[in-house]
Amino acid sequence: EAGVAQSPRYKIIEKRQSVAFWCNPISGHATLYWYQQILGQGPKLLIQFQNNGVVDDSQLPKDRFSAERLKGVDSTLKIQPAKLEDSAVYLCASSPGLSEQYFGPGTRLTVT
């Protein structure tokens, strides 16, 4: 079974630029999560999708972050414009239901 795929693995941008991350969850997993993991901290949930609907985006900075999950499969997370404090690893995870999550390798974003 293929795991959760993410791209790119690394991205370096300047502040005020835009960036997008892509996630392909495990086939058949209805729930998809985006997390932000700042160095030395645990993952912080940004947004959770159930199929293609949002069930929790309470910690998503909506003035600059956006996410979508078209057709309930792939998802993209966008930051526009980026700030220095957005430097982090962005993790995508999927889950078949009320169970454990399967994580992708993450995208390491550096904002200079």
Add this chain to the structure above:
Amino acid sequence: GNSVTQMEGPVTLSEEAFLTINCTYTATGYPSLFWYVQYPGEGLQLLLKATKADDKGSNKGFEATYRKETTSFHLEKGSVQVSDSAVYFCAGNNSGGYQKVTFGTGTKLQVIP
């Protein structure tokens, strides 16, 4: 809301030493509890889980028991190896509605030969 507190690291042990990483949780209802591990340069992966009180999760020599009376889920291993060097995250989910997982801050373990 739910919260998870785990011991701060880093933890440095010699090979074959006994490992304990403490984790306590605060939650309404009866959450499921998890330990995830993150090896250098990789994403998180589930190590073990317990879904109800007194359940014991185990995997790769690691164990953790869901203690409702002390709201704890401490991770233990009898004899660590260099390959166990990683960051360990305790996590718990809410017990109703959609699943929302709260992670602890992580404990870095370094095992030296």
